[in-house]
Amino acid sequence: MNAPIIEGLFSVDAAEPVLLGSRCSACGTYYFPKQSNYCRNPDCDSERFDEVPLSRSGTLWSFTNACYQPPAPYVAEEPFEPYAIAAVKLEREQMIVLGQVVKGVGVDDLAAGMTMRLVLEDVPGVDGERVTWKWQPVEGA
Amino acid sequence: MSNNEIAILGVGMHPWGKWGKNFVEYGVAAARSALQDAGVPWRDVRFVSGGGTVRCGYPGYVAGATFAQALGWQGAEVNTSYAACASGSQALAAARAKILSGACDVALVVGADTTPKGFLKPADGERPDDPDWVRFRLGITNPTYFALYARRRMEVYGDTPADFAAVKVKNAAHGFTNPNARYKRKFSAEDVAASAMVADPLRLMDICATSDGGAAMIVSSLDYARKIGKGDAPRIAAISTVTPTFASELVEMPDIATDSAVAAEARPFRAALPAKAYEEAGIGPEDISLAEVYDLSTALELDWIEDLQLCARGEAAALTRAGETSVGGRIPINASGGLACFGEAVPAQALAQVCELTWQLRGQAGERQVAGAKVGITANQGLFGHGSSVIVKA
Numbered sequence: 001m002n003a004p005i006i007e008g009l010f011s012v013d014a015a016e017p018v019l020l021g022s023r024c025s026a027c028g029t030y031y032f033p034k035q036s037n038y039c040r041n042p043d044c045d046s047e048r049f050d051e052v053p054l055s056r057s058g059t060l061w062s063f064t065n066a067c068y069q070p071p072a073p074y075v076a077e078e079p080f081e082p083y084a085i086a087a088v089k090l091e092r093e094q095m096i097v098l099g100q101v102v103k104g105v106g107v108d109d110l111a112a113g114m115t116m117r118l119v120l121e122d123v124p125g126v127d128g129e130r131v132t133w134k135w136q137p138v139e140g141a
Numbered sequence: 142m143s144n145n146e147i148a149i150l151g152v153g154m155h156p157w158g159k160w161g162k163n164f165v166e167y168g169v170a171a172a173r174s175a176l177q178d179a180g181v182p183w184r185d186v187r188f189v190s191g192g193g194t195v196r197c198g199y200p201g202y203v204a205g206a207t208f209a210q211a212l213g214w215q216g217a218e219v220n221t222s223y224a225a226c227a228s229g230s231q232a233l234a235a236a237r238a239k240i241l242s243g244a245c246d247v248a249l250v251v252g253a254d255t256t257p258k259g260f261l262k263p264a265d266g267e268r269p270d271d272p273d274w275v276r277f278r279l280g281i282t283n284p285t286y287f288a289l290y291a292r293r294r295m296e297v298y299g300d301t302p303a304d305f306a307a308v309k310v311k312n313a314a315h316g317f318t319n320p321n322a323r324y325k326r327k328f329s330a331e332d333v334a335a336s337a338m339v340a341d342p343l344r345l346m347d348i349c350a351t352s353d354g355g356a357a358m359i360v361s362s363l364d365y366a367r368k369i370g371k372g373d374a375p376r377i378a379a380i381s382t383v384t385p386t387f388a389s390e391l392v393e394m395p396d397i398a399t400d401s402a403v404a405a406e407a408r409p410f411r412a413a414l415p416a417k418a419y420e421e422a423g424i425g426p427e428d429i430s431l432a433e434v435y436d437l438s439t440a441l442e443l444d445w446i447e448d449l450q451l452c453a454r455g456e457a458a459a460l461t462r463a464g465e466t467s468v469g470g471r472i473p474i475n476a477s478g479g480l481a482c483f484g485e486a487v488p489a490q491a492l493a494q495v496c497e498l499t500w501q502l503r504g505q506a507g508e509r510q511v512a513g514a515k516v517g518i519t520a521n522q523g524l525f526g527h528g529s530s531v532i533v534k535a
């Protein structure tokens with residue numbers, strides 16, 4: 001398994017990959033990326049957080065794609081291939097998380113409300129292959 | 142609540158464009174034009190409030206003091222406000238506070254920007270603690286966010302790309318005769334549909350550009366306005382610069398996730414901005430004659446119309462199709478041409494919106510004049526939880 005595209009954001013576990021968040025031990029608010037210093041809930045002054053894996057699946061809130069190659073620090077495939085981007089709502093966390101959609105799935109294949117699942121996919125890095133999280137539509141869901 | 146009001150004695154702008162000059166030139170041109178419009182001598186201005194921008198980590202690059210020096214230091218107090226797209230409104234709020242406290246009678250509020258060439262991108266280096274770096278590394282650019290909101294409208298309300306294109310066509314027709322607009326060309330729905338797809342469903346012509354420009358205004362106490370024979374000048378009735386309320390419901394640039402709404406209800410940010418302005422002015426959406434809203438994308442203008450409560454949720458596209466948001470319609474939106482015709486000049490843009498309302502309420506907007514305009518409202522939102530809404534009354 002390749003190294004993650006960004007350290008600490010997700011587990012590099014091919015079978016059960018998850019995003020790594022944190023949860024306020026006082027009010028239960030989730031954070032992604034992790035928050036470990038202060039809780040942003042105005043009614044909570046907790047400074048204690050537990051690291052937690054986020055739900056691996058959620059419902060598609062909205063989606064788009066990138067038709068043009070983003071600037072650095074994005075590392076694009078050669079030649080550049082447009083990719084879809086999903087905004088997925090996680091039920092337990094009551095949070096919307098962004099991410100690319102797996103290769104081969106475009107905006108025409110997507111509709112709000114679809115169940116999406118987190119998977120890992122290899123992507124180019126500045127010095128060789130990296131791995132990142134992507135959202136994949138769940139067939140028959 | 143007339144005891145909270147201040148008068149707009151004069152407004153001025155340097156035309157938007159890509160002029161390749163220093164931002165100070167734009168600000169000085171706008172300020173001189175506003176001074177002339179107000180008929181107020183520069184030495185009578187006792188507070189200079191500048192909309193600031195931060196570029197490449199150098200705060201104060203665009204500062205009140207810079208403009209004060211360029212116009213000729215005469216010992217006025219200065220202030221610089223940074224609030225992303227709402228910088229101009231915060232600079233205006235600082236001037237209002239100074240005037241209402243009695244600390245000065247007349248203030249200059251000014252914002253200007255020179256936009257760098259090419260796409261906005263993060264600073265170099267490996268910075269995984271910087272959310273801006275993280276999202277670019279993941280391939281999430283600025284148009285991604287606008288496109289997610291636009292697609293959400295399609296999924297929830299049944300809006301179409303043609304609805305979004307209609308906003309561009311309308312704004313292009315509005316800005317066509319505006320001397321301060323950068324793009325003075327009429328476009329058809331076919332032109333929009335033929336432009337390149339950037340972030341589905343948004344095409345190149347659905348997304349606003351970045352521009353150089355400058356905007357300024359001279360504001361004063363109502364007493365001072367009356368004293369110089371301008372007691373009937375348009376008045377600022379409200380300036381809202383509220384933050385979001387946790388848990389903010391939308392994923393906002395540059396974040397890759399929303400707040401979690403486990404411990405607190407998810408709340409909209411955009412709609413909170415005009416809500417506070419209405420409350421402050423003691424009026425409601427039914428009193429509004431026209432609005433200048435931040436059309437970073439065509440679809441976003443439709444969101445704003447609903448956030449301003451000018452129609453029910455999901456009905457902004459139908460309102461636009463019916464011509465009601467055009468000059469001559471029930472509630473003209475972006476009579477200036479909006480960002481579609483200007484392109485964004487961040488520290489100047491919120492002030493440019495107020496300049497347009499001022500011309501409209503004075504009946505000086507030429508071919509884009511909204512007949513009988515009495516009350517106007519602005520709305521904008523930018524990075525880091527900044528946004529503003531200003532109400533101007535005739």
Ligand SMILES: [Zn+2]
Binds near residue numbers: 027028039040
């Ligand atoms: Zn908490």
